[in-house]
Structure formats: structure tokens, C-alpha cells
Amino acid sequence: MKIKILILDLDKNYISRITTVFTNKYMDKLEVYSFTDAKKAMEEIHTIRPDVFLASENFELNVDDIPSKCGFAYLVNSNGIEEIYEQKAICKYQKVELIYKQILEIFADVSSNITGAKFDNKNTNIVAFYGCSGGTGSSSLATAYAKNMSQKGLKVLFINCEKYGSTDYFFSGTGNQTFSDVLYAVKSKKTNLSIKLESAVRIDDSGVNFYEASSMAMDTAEMKKEDFQTLINVLKTAFDYDVIVLDADLSLEEIFGEINHLANTIVISSDGSEISNKKLFRLCEYLKIVEQQKDERILAKTKLIYNKFSNKTGKVLENLDITLVGGVPRFEHATIKQVVEQLQSRSEMLEKINS
Template identity: 40%
Template sequence: MKIKLALLDSDQNYLNRIVTAFNIKYADKLEIYSFTKLESAMAALEPSRIDVLVASDTFVVESSALPKRCQLAYFVESADVDSVNDQRAICKFQKADLIYRQILSIYSEYAGSASGLKLGDDSCKVIAFTSPCGGVGSSTMAAACALHYAARGKRTLYLNFERFGSSDAFFAAEGQFDMSGIIFALKSKKTNLSMKMESCVKQDPRGVYFYSQSKVALDMLELGADEIGRLISEARLSGNYEYVIADLEFGMDRASLQILRQAGAIVWTGDGSEISNRKLARAYQALAILEQNAEVPLTARIALIYNKFSNKSGTAVTGTELRSIGGAPRYEHASTAQVLEQLAPKELFDKIQ
């Protein structure tokens, strides 16, 4: 299924450039019609069953004259303009993929259960990072793992579900959308979630796909376990990614364990300190009790990574079957970017099964 897109602009050269760019990158997702005259565009909307009309702001389009299925937006020349005549504004002078994502976002808001995305073959692997220990750098390890796979040419999505966490601490990219749009799509149940996720995702120059933090941290508190599970499932089945790295709050309640069951591998992080080791051991023992009747217990999927490990005072966890796959020292006086640069190439991530 393709989105039927009509573009209306008096500048034929601009239309030629944008249509060419879209046809190169999104031929399988867009069916494009271009017009330089308002009358011609309006006459084509109904017979061509246009889904989205994007018109230059030099034209005045009566929204009441549009077919019910057709959504309207305006091309503008400044990125500072948010709307024209109460309709969404799209800056025409930006990368084609950013324009596409805005068009996709507009379409997703009325598409309901229809989907322009094909489900994948479920070959995507979900790796969940979490830890019963605080302050050991579980999120940093998750981000480094995402960079590790992306550097090997794998399409990798990093999802940060910590209440006060932020993907923007590790990754950066252009784009105006963030997790707030995803959360709204989940809550409203009127927006096509798969399309909304595709329209909001960003790609760091190093290759990792991610969602920027929500505008207000309280938005993340609105996400329930079922909704987190649905987001992971949508990403896994979209066919867009080979790896989904889920950075999760630690929990052993039924809802938290249900989220973990979507993961092919679970990574806990510790720092080798006495307190950290004690927490890891107790958490593992508790989980083993909870999972003793499970056909494939979660304990079998857990791998342990040591982070900020001290060769002088650090020790390994004992008394459990917790599998260690390696670790990393503390990088003194290093920035987050510098730490990630050191961690991402490590082969320990290849040992995650």
C-alpha cells in the first residue's frame, strides 16, 4: 500500500527536484502527483484518491473543499513557521527524508488501522538492557551495544524507556519529532502506530536509529508496561530493523517480566563492587524462583557485563549461574561520547546470545 501524495507548487523546478528525490528513496511508499495550478490539483484529489495534499503557502486551499480522506499541509520557506491557515506547515528547503517523515506523520494521524508498512519476517533480535544495580552504566552499555551493531552495518534501533532517561544523551540527529508523538499515538488509539514510529524516528550519523526524549519527562510516566511491550513488538515486526536495543527500568513484577519475554537476550550490568554483586545475586535468585516453572526461564537469557570495573577492588559475582561475557574499566575524566567510542568496538557484545 502506497500513500497517494499530491504536491502543489508554482515552481516547476522545485517540484521536479522533490519528486525525483522521493522517487529515488520512497518509490515503494509514495505514489506522487505534482501540480502547478490549484484548479488542476483540486480536480484530481477525488478521482486519484489522494491521501495528502501539500500545497505551497502561495496558494489558498479551502480545507472544506477537500475529500474526507485527504489531509492538507502547506509548504513554507522558513523552518520557524509551524502552521498556515491552521494547517501543518512543512519547510520545503530541508532534506527529502525529513519532508517525507512529516508527510508520513500527517498521514498516520488519520490512517487508523491501515498500514503502509509491511510486517517483517520476525528476524529482528531484541536485546533488553536493565540492572538491579543503580549507577553502573546500564544505559551507556545499551547505547554502546547499539553503536556496535550499527558499525557492522546492522539496522539498529535504540529505545530508551527509563522514566527520566534520554536517548539524546547518546545520539543526535535532525528532525522535529520525539517520543511525545509516539506516546500520543499509543494513548489516542486513533493514529497508525507503525507509521507514527517511522515518521518520528531519527538516525544518528553513526548509524543508530532512535527517538528523541519526550518534551516533558512526565510523558514517560504515562507509558504502561503493555504499551512499552507494544512499542517493542511494533519495532520488531516492522521489518525495518535487525536489532532493537531496549533500555529498561528494572522490575520483577509480572508486567516487567512480560516485557522481558519479548527479548531474545537480557543484559544486566554490574560494576564488581560488593554492593553491586550482592544485588545481582539476590535479583538472580529471586528471578530463578519466579521462573522455576517457565518452559524457557528468563534466567537462561541473561548475560552479565561489568562496567567501571576496578582491577584493584572489583570482584566477580559468586554463588549464582549468572553468565559473565566481559567488562570494561572506568574511563576517568572521559565524556559520554569518549566512553561510547571506547566501548562500542568491544567484542563482548558479540557474545550476547
């Protein structure tokens, strides 16, 4: 993904130099927009929707006019100044590598607010998996990712949020409670919710913690936005999970939007077929509209994996606003267990999900 940078400075030579250096040195990291006129910059900021806005100290701007999801700092002439006009300051005359690092720091601060994923400084990473169309193997990918992360020594929790999903194809562990019991506890607003969530967890031989799928599909289907918020909040604050993997449905329902909001990363699977590609394109267009309406970054944290791909029947879509991390062929005559093992072995591709 590229970080959008908007630079405002009266010095046209400086603007030209810094833009050229950023474009040449970080062309795959930064997307740079530059202005010398403050009025014009503030008019365009809502159209460009930058991630970081850098403005010369010559402009004392009204920061309330800057979008809340945009990081901001003043460019100052002298080194050693950390703050000006009660805003963060960056020296404009220093190595470009140092400026770039400071841009990343600003972006990291604002992006944590965008994802809505940080509660009480817990560093749990939430990764949601969706299938662009039926049969693209998103559950297999989610399972392989969860087992791969567990194999690396991370503490992983797997939750199947699909209406008609099942975990017993992928995981096995002792216990007599299901996700239905978890949802009942959440909806009942039990004071001992964390204890209930812990008691319902099962552990697979791979080390992955998981909840057995709901005993009735209607239980998951009736999960509301507030229920999901409560569940994730408690899981992140009361436990020490490094990763929470969500196997979910694509939908236009409220819960779909909340999963996208809380997830640090979204992974879409497609087999490259004509129908899957059509749905993938429409999904990207839909997410663009959601981003504009809610002023929220979604596409930038969305990754694409072509699964069950065939060169004879599949096609890779070009110029999508999501990051392609890899592709996997169809494994003919393989069991579900064998498919997951093959996917899990593709450690390099799965690791790209975290980058």
C-alpha cells in the same frame, strides 16, 4: 548457557553410553538427566524443567503431561523415521553429532516460543540493558552495542525506556517528536500507528535509529504492558530492523516483566562493588522465582558485563545462573563520548552478547 536434556529409555547400557558421550563431548553445552522408569521421569520433569525431552518409542507417553515449554521427540531404532505417535522421531543409533544437531533444532523451535519475540516470521533481535545499581554504565553499554551493531551493517533501533533516561547524551538527530509522542499514538490506538512511529524516528550519525527520550518522565512511567506489546509488535511487523536495543530500568513493575518476556537477550551491568553485587545476587534469585511461577526461561538468556570495574573495590561473583561475557575498567576523566567509543571498540565482548 546449557540446554537441559531428559532422556528416557529402557536400555540401561544405551542410557549409560549416551549420557557419558554427551557429558564428555558437550559438557559446556548440555546438562543431561536420564531415566529408565517412565513414572519416575514424569514425576521429576516438573522439578528438572528440561528444555528437550527424548523418550524411547517403547513408551507411548501422554504428551499433554509434558510442559509446554519443553521440546519433545521419540527415540526410535531405525533411521529414516521422521515421526511416530504423531511426534517427531530421532534415530538413537547414529553419530552423536547428528543427535546433538537434532536436539539443537528442537530447542530452537521451542525457545522461539519461549521468548515470545517472533511476530510474522520477522527476525528482529531484541536486546534489553539494565544497570544492576546506579552508575554502572548500562546506558553507555547499550549505546556502544547499538553503534557497534550498526557499524557491522545492521539496521538498529534504540529505545530509552528509563523513567528519567535521556538519549541526547548519546545520540543526535533532527526531528521534533519524542518518545512521548510515540506513546500517545500507541495509547490512542491510532490506525496509522506505523506511520506515526516512522515519523518520530531520528537517525544518529552512527546510523542508529532512535527515539528522543520522553519530554516528561511521567509519560514513560505510565507505559503499560499492553502499550509495550503493541509498540514492539508494530516495530517488528511493519519495519525491517535487525536489532531493537532497549535501555530500561530494573523494577518490579509489570512492564519490567514484559520486557524480559519479549527480549531475546537481557544484559545486566554491574561494577562489582559490594552493593552492586548484593543487588545482582538478589536479582538472580528473584528471576529464579519468576521462572518457576511463569514457566518461562529468563536466566538462560541473561548476560552479565562488569563495567567500571576496579580490582581494588570490585569482586566477581561466582556460580551465578547467568553468563558472564566480559569486563571493562573505569575510564578516568573521560567524556561520555569517549567512554562509548572505548566500549564500542570492544567488539569481541559486544559480539558475545549475540551468542
